[in-house]
Amino acid sequence: MSAEPASQPAPAVEISGLSHRFGDHLAVDSLDLTVAPGECFGLLGPNGAGKTTTLRVLNTLYPPQSGTVRVFGLDVHTQAMAVRRMLGYVPQQLSIEGALSGRENVSWFARLFDVPRRERAERVAEVLEIVDLTDAADRLASTYSGGMVRRLELAQALVNRPALLVLDEPTVGLDPVARDSVWARVQDMQERYGMTVLLTTHYMEEADILCDRVALMHLGQLRALGSPAELKTELGPDASLEDVFRHFTGESLAAAEKGGLRDVRGTRRTAQRMG
Amino acid sequence: MSVAPVAPPSAWVESRPRAALRYFSRIGTFCLVELQKLRHDRTELVTRAIQPILWLVIFGQTFSRIRAIPTGNVPYLDYLAPGIIAQSALFVAIFYGIQIIWERDAGILTKLLVTPSPRSALVAGKAFAAGVRTISQAIVVIIVAALLGVNLTWNPLKILAVLVVVVLGAAFFSCLSMTIAGLVLRRDRLMGIGQAITMPLFFASSALYPIAIMPGWLKVLSHANPLTYEVSALRGLLIGQPTNYLLDFSVLIVAAIAGICAASALLSRLAR
Numbered sequence: 115m116s117a118e119p120a121s122q123p124a125p126a127v128e129i130s131g132l133s134h135r136f137g138d139h140l141a142v143d144s145l146d147l148t149v150a151p152g153e154c155f156g157l158l159g160p161n162g163a164g165k166t167t168t169l170r171v172l173n174t175l176y177p178p179q180s181g182t183v184r185v186f187g188l189d190v191h192t193q194a195m196a197v198r199r200m201l202g203y204v205p206q207q208l209s210i211e212g213a214l215s216g217r218e219n220v221s222w223f224a225r226l227f228d229v230p231r232r233e234r235a236e237r238v239a240e241v242l243e244i245v246d247l248t249d250a251a252d253r254l255a256s257t258y259s260g261g262m263v264r265r266l267e268l269a270q271a272l273v274n275r276p277a278l279l280v281l282d283e284p285t286v287g288l289d290p291v292a293r294d295s296v297w298a299r300v301q302d303m304q305e306r307y308g309m310t311v312l313l314t315t316h317y318m319e320e321a322d323i324l325c326d327r328v329a330l331m332h333l334g335q336l337r338a339l340g341s342p343a344e345l346k347t348e349l350g351p352d353a354s355l356e357d358v359f360r361h362f363t364g365e366s367l368a369a370a371e372k373g374g375l376r377d378v379r380g381t382r383r384t385a386q387r388m389g
Numbered sequence: 390m391s392v393a394p395v396a397p398p399s400a401w402v403e404s405r406p407r408a409a410l411r412y413f414s415r416i417g418t419f420c421l422v423e424l425q426k427l428r429h430d431r432t433e434l435v436t437r438a439i440q441p442i443l444w445l446v447i448f449g450q451t452f453s454r455i456r457a458i459p460t461g462n463v464p465y466l467d468y469l470a471p472g473i474i475a476q477s478a479l480f481v482a483i484f485y486g487i488q489i490i491w492e493r494d495a496g497i498l499t500k501l502l503v504t505p506s507p508r509s510a511l512v513a514g515k516a517f518a519a520g521v522r523t524i525s526q527a528i529v530v531i532i533v534a535a536l537l538g539v540n541l542t543w544n545p546l547k548i549l550a551v552l553v554v555v556v557l558g559a560a561f562f563s564c565l566s567m568t569i570a571g572l573v574l575r576r577d578r579l580m581g582i583g584q585a586i587t588m589p590l591f592f593a594s595s596a597l598y599p600i601a602i603m604p605g606w607l608k609v610l611s612h613a614n615p616l617t618y619e620v621s622a623l624r625g626l627l628i629g630q631p632t633n634y635l636l637d638f639s640v641l642i643v644a645a646i647a648g649i650c651a652a653s654a655l656l657s658r659l660a661r
Contacts (some may be wrong), residue, residue, distance in 0.1 A: 133650065171628070173503045174502075174503060175499065175502060175503060175660055195505045196505075198503050198504060198505040199505045201503060203500060203503050205496040205499050205500060206496065207494075207496030208493055208495065208496065209495055209496030209497045209499070209500050210497070211426075211497060212424070213426045213429055213430060214425055214426060214429070215425075215429075218425050222418065222422055223500075223504065224419060224422075225414065225418040225506075226415065226501070226504040226506055227504060227505065228411065228414070228505070254429060270500070275553075360439075
């Protein structure tokens with residue numbers, strides 16, 4: 115583990131020269147990106163932009179093929195275990211075990227993150243409270259609605275008190291009420307713990323509301339970087355983040371179609387299960 | 390929304406138990422989760438108990454009357470009961486890889502892989518969780534066999550050893566299943582392969598008949614089949630048939646370790 119940072123804390127995320135290839139397809143192309151501690155940072159882009167691949171390198175699932183990725187100064191490849199201890203991760207799919215209760219789902223991950231036994235029950239109860247699932251905690255998770263499942267996943271990701279919370283398309287397929295509720299939890303958690311949040315989304319409204327800064331990716335490359343306000347101002351007085359997105363990714367839908375079948379199918383399946 | 394930038398405070402960096410302790414903690418966690426799932430839904434315990442009961446009641450009792458299989462002084466039903474315990478554990482374990490493919494599709498596997506757990510600890514956890522599930526099978530078969538008049542040991546230490554043998558066997562066969570899952574990556578293919586290999590594994594073992602009456606080529610196969618050693622240890626423990634425990638346990642332990650290594654090496658393929 116790194117020494118106590120003196121005056122200049124290490125960036126929460128430092129990506130330099132990251133490229134990742136699947137066969138002939140270059141999913142991420144020479145990406146450089148820095149996320150400051152405490153920031154809520156959004157990776158935006160259409161399907162196939164390279165957002166999920168970037169997250170998967172960052173969360174130690176894929177070893178970097180070229181370039182380096184550091185989380186709070188730790189290399190994701192050579193110090194993977196230490197990096198994992200600092201991460202909370204919510205994947206795009208609905209990833210809960212329906213045959214267990216909500217509390218058991220969270221407790222499972224508390225054990226996998228070595229939360230000390232004497233603190234475990236209290237910590238599990240605390241995160242269930244944060245996501246407003248205390249009353250439903252002992253029901254089987256298979257009986258939860260899509261929004262409750264997403265909140266349960268946030269509780270699972272939070273139980274180890276991560277320094278960096280990684281959310282991959284956190285509100286895909288959710289109805290507006292459930293979506294607002296997830297946004298409120300993310301903001302609440304960030305304010306409560308001051309953690310860094312890195313999320314991917316292709317909902318511009320979500321990025322506008324939640325993120326301090328966003329990076330717009332397209333075809334594996336970084337196309338724009340800045341706060342939502344800055345990016346909008348650069349484009350014009352009345353520009354929305356949606357306009358910024360269109361400006362950098364091309365107006366046509368052709369860009370969105372670059373997303374692989376698997377990508378689209380995964381999103382649809384999640385949306386269906388949320389419904 | 391803006392908050393004061395913070396580096397991870399020391400509270401976020403949990404105390405790190407030593408690697409070996411963590412390894413056993415992961416295995417314990419997966420076994421506990423399996424027990425919790427069983428507590429919530431017991432239907433599988435009932436449905437899975439039907440087949441071994443039919444083997445004992447129909448096949449066992451019929452072949453006892455025919456006296457076609459030479460088992461020395463041991464009644465055929467007594468001889469068969471340990472074989473059926475091993476068989477029912479095999480049937481549970483050989484399809485365990487389906488669960489890992491389901492977890493991959495649901496995104497659970499990805500989340501497990503980003504916890505601070507070595508790949509092999511996750512696989513070993515799953516393997517012993519399969520063992521937990523097979524213990525219930527073994528207990529059902531032991532009770533049914535006792536009701537049918539099979540003369541089994543009731544020595545608690547031997548019964549405990551029986552459960553260890555069943556868990557080791559389940560660990561190997563569930564790892565075989567997870568290894569195949571890592572190779573074929575799809576549920577339907579795994580189902581097909583599982584069904585194709587279950588019966589050959591069962592018939593090429595000493596579960597139903599002694600190795601001595603097998604043709605030469607089948608003898609060779611049965612000696613390479615960990616199920617044979619599982620059955621042999623179970624017969625020794627339950628009905629007192631002579632066996633080489635050192636060999637039986639060694640084969641089962643080495644097979645389980647080899648299975649954990651093979652399935653761990655392929656686990657990342659499932660996360661792609």
